[in-house]
Amino acid sequence: MAEKIKGKKGAVRLSDGQVIVPHRKSTRQYIIQHKWLYLLFLPGFIYFIMFRYIPMGGLVIAFKEYSPFVGIWDSPWVGLGQFRKFFSNNDFMKLLINTLGISLLQLVLYFPAPIILSLFLNEVRHSGYKRVVQTLVYIPHFVSWVIVTSLTYQLFNVSDGIFNLIYQAFSGGKSFDILQNASAFWGLIVGQDIWRETGYGTIVFLAALSGVDQELYEAARVDGAGRWRLMWHITLPAIRSTIVMMLIMRVGGILNTGYEQIFMMRNDLNISRAEVFDTYIYTKGIRSGMYSFSSAAGMFKSVVGMVMVLLADKVAKLFGESGLY
Amino acid sequence: MAKEHKVKEGAKVRKSTGDRIVDVIIYVVLGLIALSTVLPFLYVFAGSFATEKELTEKAFFIIPSEWSLNAYQYAVKTANILRGLRNSILLTILGTFSCMVFSLTFAYPLSKSHFRGRNWMMNMVIFTMLFSGGMIPSYLVFQAYGLLDSWWALILPGLISPFNMIIIKKFFQGLPLELDEASYMDGANDLQIFTKVALPLSKPVIASISLFYGVGFWNDYFNAMIYLSSAEKFPIQIQLRSIILQTSKIAENQVLDYDMFGAPPDKAVKMACTVIATVPILIVYPFVQKYFTKGVMVGAVKG
Numbered sequence: 001m002a003e004k005i006k007g008k009k010g011a012v013r014l015s016d017g018q019v020i021v022p023h024r025k026s027t028r029q030y031i032i033q034h035k036w037l038y039l040l041f042l043p044g045f046i047y048f049i050m051f052r053y054i055p056m057g058g059l060v061i062a063f064k065e066y067s068p069f070v071g072i073w074d075s076p077w078v079g080l081g082q083f084r085k086f087f088s089n090n091d092f093m094k095l096l097i098n099t100l101g102i103s104l105l106q107l108v109l110y111f112p113a114p115i116i117l118s119l120f121l122n123e124v125r126h127s128g129y130k131r132v133v134q135t136l137v138y139i140p141h142f143v144s145w146v147i148v149t150s151l152t153y154q155l156f157n158v159s160d161g162i163f164n165l166i167y168q169a170f171s172g173g174k175s176f177d178i179l180q181n182a183s184a185f186w187g188l189i190v191g192q193d194i195w196r197e198t199g200y201g202t203i204v205f206l207a208a209l210s211g212v213d214q215e216l217y218e219a220a221r222v223d224g225a226g227r228w229r230l231m232w233h234i235t236l237p238a239i240r241s242t243i244v245m246m247l248i249m250r251v252g253g254i255l256n257t258g259y260e261q262i263f264m265m266r267n268d269l270n271i272s273r274a275e276v277f278d279t280y281i282y283t284k285g286i287r288s289g290m291y292s293f294s295s296a297a298g299m300f301k302s303v304v305g306m307v308m309v310l311l312a313d314k315v316a317k318l319f320g321e322s323g324l325y
Numbered sequence: 326m327a328k329e330h331k332v333k334e335g336a337k338v339r340k341s342t343g344d345r346i347v348d349v350i351i352y353v354v355l356g357l358i359a360l361s362t363v364l365p366f367l368y369v370f371a372g373s374f375a376t377e378k379e380l381t382e383k384a385f386f387i388i389p390s391e392w393s394l395n396a397y398q399y400a401v402k403t404a405n406i407l408r409g410l411r412n413s414i415l416l417t418i419l420g421t422f423s424c425m426v427f428s429l430t431f432a433y434p435l436s437k438s439h440f441r442g443r444n445w446m447m448n449m450v451i452f453t454m455l456f457s458g459g460m461i462p463s464y465l466v467f468q469a470y471g472l473l474d475s476w477w478a479l480i481l482p483g484l485i486s487p488f489n490m491i492i493i494k495k496f497f498q499g500l501p502l503e504l505d506e507a508s509y510m511d512g513a514n515d516l517q518i519f520t521k522v523a524l525p526l527s528k529p530v531i532a533s534i535s536l537f538y539g540v541g542f543w544n545d546y547f548n549a550m551i552y553l554s555s556a557e558k559f560p561i562q563i564q565l566r567s568i569i570l571q572t573s574k575i576a577e578n579q580v581l582d583y584d585m586f587g588a589p590p591d592k593a594v595k596m597a598c599t600v601i602a603t604v605p606i607l608i609v610y611p612f613v614q615k616y617f618t619k620g621v622m623v624g625a626v627k628g
Contacts, residue, residue, distance in 0.1 A: 037437065043431065047484050052453045054466055055462045056456070147602055147603055154595070160384060195361070295462055302456055305456075
């Protein structure tokens with residue numbers, strides 16, 4: 001087979017030792033020859049500039065005192081003033097605690113859920129049963145947060161929801177309004193996440209498992225390995241790098257708690273535990289018009305998020321995993 | 326089949342009683358998990374056809390004792406749910422189509438290893454997965470583009486999802502190179518190869534990515550809430566949300582409308598609207614299920 005030679009673009013060494021260096025066209029010639037490729041490429045390129053990179057440029061208002069009447073360019077510079085205001089604000093610690101609290105709870109409870117479910121599904125030999133279970137558990141992922149919220153209201157509301165009735169039966173008539181209780185909020189959010197995403201989350205792990213040679217299991221069984229040893233020595237190693245990859249993404253997104261869900265589940269009574277960076281940015285920015293202040297908050301979140309992904313990726317590589325890039 | 330047979334033949338690997346018990350536990354637990362995902366839907370579905378009386382009396386049921394279309398009549402008549410439904414269908418079709426056009430045309434050149442400028446463009450794309458302008462700068466920029474209160478504000482900012490684009494690109498890269506060479510020999514240009522060779526071979530990835538985009542448009546609530554202000558443009562999720570938030574107010578205001586069953590169908594109306602917003606997704610789901618699994622798998626394998 002042809003083998004690529006490093007340092008020389010496109011050059012290959014064939015199996016008999018012959019080296020082929022392709023004649024490289026000038027860029028002008030190349031573009032003319034492949035003009036259709038460039039025309040196909042152009043709309044997407046313009047999209048990335050207009051809708052991804054120009055909004056990044058809009059982050060300059062985080063360093064200004066933006067006023068809608070003056071415009072982005074003519075608003076006065078305030079340096080790091082908005083950031084100072086954000087970090088010294090009493091809200092900051094509250095936001096940080098709520099965001100990290102929800103994220104860590106997700107990491108502990110919600111992250112392992114699809115892995116465990118995949119291991120269970122992997123034990124099922126009856127393919128019809130497996131397919132039915134898979135089909136059903138994927139469904140909630142495709143349903144909107146508005147609907148998940150609606151279902152939650154129907155089942156958990158204090159006046160006639162079934163969960164409150166069950167709770168009353170066990171607590172001797174006391175009712176528990178989980179929807180309007182600050183201390184229950186994190187659990188409620190993570191519970192919804194688990195219900196909605198666990199099934200769908202199994203797909204990547206099952207995909208990794210489908211690549212495992214079944215002979216491996218048989219050989220180990222013949223050697224007397226039981227169910228747990230098969231799981232420990234064959235199944236888990238097969239999905240280890242997928243787990244690490246998902247973990248990197250999870251850790252990288254530690255400040256992303258997802259606003260639609262939290263936005264819809266919060267109310268006046270649980271707000272003390274429900275205000276996270278995303279909802280705060282929305283409330284301060286779009287609702288109250290503090291554009292510069294909330295842009296600074298948003299920028300803090302974006303920068304920390306990026307650093308977290310890169311760090312997690314580095315750590316994964318230190319442990320010998322291939323990482324994301 | 327053959328595999329199981331082989332295992333059975335080796336007498337020493339016969340399942341022990343303990344193993345069988347674990348098997349039973351696994352089957353039961355999986356059954357319960359599957360049930361827990363479906364039961365809320367079944368309850369809301371049943372409730373939407375039930376009378377308000379039954380809904381207040383019974384906490385949970387999946388077959389109503391008395392069937393009623395009252396809630397649906399009310400939802401259609403007063404809750405503007407049909408307008409939301411129509412808007413969401415149009416928005417989803419328009420949005421998904423635009424996204425697919427942009428994503429496919431953008432991914433195709435980038436899938437060619439000889440395409441010059443490929444590396445720095447990919448870096449540019451990947452950077453947007455790591456960092457973004459965020460909600461407020463984006464809002465202000467899109468406002469400056471004149472997108473406020475327009476469906477384009479919901480469609481244009483998400484035309485190409487980097488994640489979906491990379492899945493499509495990987496799929497194109499998997500197509501045999503010989504096809505390109507043969508087509509060049511026949512005198513075809515890149516556009517002809519793209520439309521006549523690559524696209525017809527890409528139906529699985531087109532199906533799964535269309536599903537991802539389509540579900541995104543159908544389910545979007547937050548962007549619609551931020552950018553839209555006129556009620557006649559609201560998609561169904563906004564309508565549904567406002568119906569769910571209304572407590573018994575609709576009942577107080579419109580007592581005359583539905584005195585026929587004694588109680589106002591407040592809970593049933595919410596359920597009926599939830600069903601109306603859910604059913605389109607569930608109708609499409611069985612047809613595309615096999616494709617989205619493939620799409621996620623392609624996305625999970627790095628390349």
